[in-house]
Amino acid sequence: MSEERPSHVVIQGILPKEAPGIRREFSYWAKDHENNIQVSLFIRALQKFYDIPYTETLSYFQVAGIHGYPGNLKWDGAVAPPHDRDARHYIYCTHNHFNFPTWHRPYMVLFEETLWKLMGEVIEKDLEFHDDADKKLWLEERNKWRLPYWDWALNSAQGKVPDLFVPYSINIRQPVGKGGSQQESENVPNPLARFQVKENGVPIKMGKLPKKYRVDSVPLGDGSYLPWAECSGTSRWGIKPHTQPDEWTEGVNKTEMIAPAINNHEWYFSPDRRKPEDRKKREEAIFKHPVGDLLHRLFKIDNWEDFSSTRVNQAPSDIDWEKWVSLEYVHNNLHGFIGGDGVEGIGHMQNVPSAAFDPIFYMHHCNIDRITAMWQTLHEGVWFENDVLAERELYPFRGPKLDGEIDYFTSNDVRDWTRFGYQYEILELRDGETEVGRKRRINEFIDKSYFSTAQVLLKDEGHLFHDGSDIESFAARNDFEDYIIDVIYDRQVIHLTLLIALSVANRVSKLCSEWRSLHDPFLPRCPGASARVQRGDGQDNLQVTQARRDGLQLLDSLARKRQQHRIGHV
Numbered sequence: 001m002s003e004e005r006p007s008h009v010v011i012q013g014i015l016p017k018e019a020p021g022i023r024r025e026f027s028y029w030a031k032d033h034e035n036n037i038q039v040s041l042f043i044r045a046l047q048k049f050y051d052i053p054y055t056e057t058l059s060y061f062q063v064a065g066i067h068g069y070p071g072n073l074k075w076d077g078a079v080a081p082p083h084d085r086d087a088r089h090y091i092y093c094t095h096n097h098f099n100f101p102t103w104h105r106p107y108m109v110l111f112e113e114t115l116w117k118l119m120g121e122v123i124e125k126d127l128e129f130h131d132d133a134d135k136k137l138w139l140e141e142r143n144k145w146r147l148p149y150w151d152w153a154l155n156s157a158q159g160k161v162p163d164l165f166v167p168y169s170i171n172i173r174q175p176v177g178k179g180g181s182q183q184e185s186e187n188v189p190n191p192l193a194r195f196q197v198k199e200n201g202v203p204i205k206m207g208k209l210p211k212k213y214r215v216d217s218v219p220l221g222d223g224s225y226l227p228w229a230e231c232s233g234t235s236r237w238g239i240k241p242h243t244q245p246d247e248w249t250e251g252v253n254k255t256e257m258i259a260p261a262i263n264n265h266e267w268y269f270s271p272d273r274r275k276p277e278d279r280k281k282r283e284e285a286i287f288k289h290p291v292g293d294l295l296h297r298l299f300k301i302d303n304w305e306d307f308s309s310t311r312v313n314q315a316p317s318d319i320d321w322e323k324w325v326s327l328e329y330v331h332n333n334l335h336g337f338i339g340g341d342g343v344e345g346i347g348h349m350q351n352v353p354s355a356a357f358d359p360i361f362y363m364h365h366c367n368i369d370r371i372t373a374m375w376q377t378l379h380e381g382v383w384f385e386n387d388v389l390a391e392r393e394l395y396p397f398r399g400p401k402l403d404g405e406i407d408y409f410t411s412n413d414v415r416d417w418t419r420f421g422y423q424y425e426i427l428e429l430r431d432g433e434t435e436v437g438r439k440r441r442i443n444e445f446i447d448k449s450y451f452s453t454a455q456v457l458l459k460d461e462g463h464l465f466h467d468g469s470d471i472e473s474f475a476a477r478n479d480f481e482d483y484i485i486d487v488i489y490d491r492q493v494i495h496l497t498l499l500i501a502l503s504v505a506n507r508v509s510k511l512c513s514e515w516r517s518l519h520d521p522f523l524p525r526c527p528g529a530s531a532r533v534q535r536g537d538g539q540d541n542l543q544v545t546q547a548r549r550d551g552l553q554l555l556d557s558l559a560r561k562r563q564q565h566r567i568g569h570v
Ligand SMILES: N[C@@H](CC1=CC(=O)C(=O)C=C1)C(=O)O
Pocket: 095, 270, 271, 331, 332, 333, 335, 336, 349, 350, 351, 352, 353, 355, 356
């Protein structure tokens, strides 16, 4: 690939003509000693990216600025960004739109490819090699590297931010020294902890940049504001409302706030948790689905429109959760959990115009891209219903279109992610594997990696399964069935004795024999309720469709059933 800069930035991915490289899960990738050359290159290249002056098209500041602020910036001489009503600014990123996942796909490729090129400069210009074989190894590791994703829903991680994002300085590997001696690792500032914009090497508040690049604060309408203009560096939960900029201007992280927010997100309520009426809704909100469960539900959606975006399925106004779960909705929540809730703390990730300045944005969005690719593989052949939308330009990203011409990408151009030289491990077709076999393997992985409601309920109560297996071995099995039973009743009737007998295709699950709020798997058993739910084998009070992972349309059938069995006044 030519190192010369063409007149426009052409996005094509890393070595796309070779076998695609593998994007790996961040924590596992970073912890594996074998990858320490890649980690070292990644850290050095990211720092180099930060050091490019903000006036350059391919500076970190401007690449991050594509997503949101500074508004009005025509990145790389592209068509001007459209006006975004929510952000009240001219910004490129598409949200609340069916091309939300496809717009962010070439964006991640641009980030990945830029870092890869910078890694080349790190090897050729910055590092000193004393041994050709060592240099060769670093070059090979560079070519193997792909952008890692942060899987915030993994059972094993429980929402924990990967360690490498936390400290403000870290130790990274150096090339072999003179005479073949292994050098001590080098201690460097950690660019994964925060980004700081600098002028002549000194941090400068983003609101003090020249007009074209200036970042504004976002007024919230009630006199308060999100203080992006006062920041030279990015924060996660570190900005306290009504405190002095001196305390957080350069960027402060309270990383410990993130996992509890992911695991217990009572406070989160879209669309605007600051408005009094929404605050009230929030207090009443019962949306506490464990994040892994949301993934289970996402993968069951069978059409692109419902899957991709909040567009058709606006944020919840009632309890029709099966309608509002979408990739974008889950992603929105995560932005809030990582950035801050605006009450306990403020951070760049929580707000569209500022989010991409925080480097964690790219590992989060790489995960969103992975979920999209997994969904695409499981729902092969399913795509935009409306081809006009699928042919809409994804400004400002340009590269080789399907016919080879260099122009703005459309969603159709980026539908196949492997053309950008990357793949996700779980999606690789193994030798001799059929398409059906691959889907089965992906579904097994989903069952094993993410808690479903059923698993959480059982764990919560410390139950063992009737066959004696515990939660871990249960999760490892691929034959379990995940039931979501949605019974709607009138709250007022609960003082009466209520009998709900649930039978699942003539088999009774332990789950069905107990009363609990199924909308809120963490709620302890409803204490005062005299409701009594009895096990009902074969009784026909309420038949619940058996929902199997391997095909039955869980959400559809539930939506239908709910209509049929809506229990208004029992
Ligand atoms: N504005 C979204 C959250 C959000 C979405 C983004 O895409 C983003 O970049 C930053 C934040 C919400 O309140 O639900």
